[in-house]
Amino acid sequence: NAGVMQNPRHLVRRRGQEARLRCSPMKGHSHVYWYRQLPEEGLKFMVYLQKENIIDESGMPKERFSAEFPKEGPSILRIQQVVRGDSAAYFCASSPPGTGSTGELFFGEGSRLTVL
Amino acid sequence: SQKIEQNSEALNIQEGKTATLTCNYTNYSPAYLQWYRQDPGRGPVFLLLIRENEKEKRKERLKVTFDTTLKQSLFHITASQPADSATYLCALEHGSSNTGKLIFGQGTTLQVKP
Numbered sequence A: 001n002a003g004v005m006q007n008p009r010h011l012v013r014r015r016g017q018e019a020r021l022r023c024s025p026m027k028g029h030s031h032v033y034w035y036r037q038l039p040e041e042g043l044k045f046m047v048y049l050q051k052e053n054i055i056d057e058s059g060m061p062k063e064r065f066s067a068e069f070p071k072e073g074p075s076i077l078r079i080q081q082v083v084r085g086d087s088a089a090y091f092c093a094s095s096p097p098g099t100g101s102t103g104e105l106f107f108g109e110g111s112r113l114t115v116l
Numbered sequence B: 001s002q003k004i005e006q007n008s009e010a011l012n013i014q015e016g017k018t019a020t021l022t023c024n025y026t027n028y029s030p031a032y033l034q035w036y037r038q039d040p041g042r043g044p045v046f047l048l049l050i051r052e053n054e055k056e057k058r059k060e061r062l063k064v065t066f067d068t069t070l071k072q073s074l075f076h077i078t079a080s081q082p083a084d085s086a087t088y089l090c091a092l093e094h095g096s097s098n099t100g101k102l103i104f105g106q107g108t109t110l111q112v113k114p
Helices: none
Strands: A005-007 A010-013 A019-023 A029-039 A044-050 A055-057 A065-068 A077-080 A088-095 A111-115 B004-007 B011-014 B019-026 B030-038 B044-052 B054-057 B064-069 B072-077 B086-094 B108-113
Touching: A005 A088, A010 A019, A019 A111, A029 A077, A029 B064, A044 A065, A044 A077, A055 B072, A077 A088, B004 B086, B011 B019, B019 B030, B019 B086, B019 B108, B030 B064, B030 B072, B044 B064, B072 B086
Parallel strands: A010 A111, B011 B108
Antiparallel strands: A005 A019, A019 A077, A029 A044, A029 A088, A044 A055, A065 A077, A088 A111, B004 B019, B019 B072, B030 B044, B030 B086, B054 B064, B064 B072, B086 B108
């Protein structure tokens, strides 16, 4: 059973370009979360999605960032007009439907964005 | 303000000893607290979850305690091995909504020397 798959693992962009990060959750999981880890900082929640729905985007910057989890295909985190401060590791996590009282998240290996 | 704090200094111990890591939080009311392990360049891996009504949880050489009065969790690794060297993260969810919106500490790096 494959784990959470993220790609690309490493992405280099110049300031002003767009970055697209993809995440395929574990098989059978319908909840997807994106977290960001800045250098020397802890993981910070960005957004929680279910299929075709954004449930909680309270951690997303108001501008340039968007996320989707379509009916078919992976979840996408999109960063428009990247700036150097966007350089970070972006982690996707998933959990099964009806996680209930478990709360455990399964993380991917992350996508490391470097903005030149 | 709300905070979740782990000792930012690295913890260096000798192989075979018990490692104890601390997680303190303020102004949160978590229904449970989780511990994850993260290796360099990798994603976090879930280790243990302890609920607010549990005092202690064990899994093989790992033990977690949770004191809601002190607002503190302790994470112990007994008979530590060099392979236990990693960064350990504590995480909680405010309240009991089970949304997966975890708040993470910055992590404590453990180095076990042979």
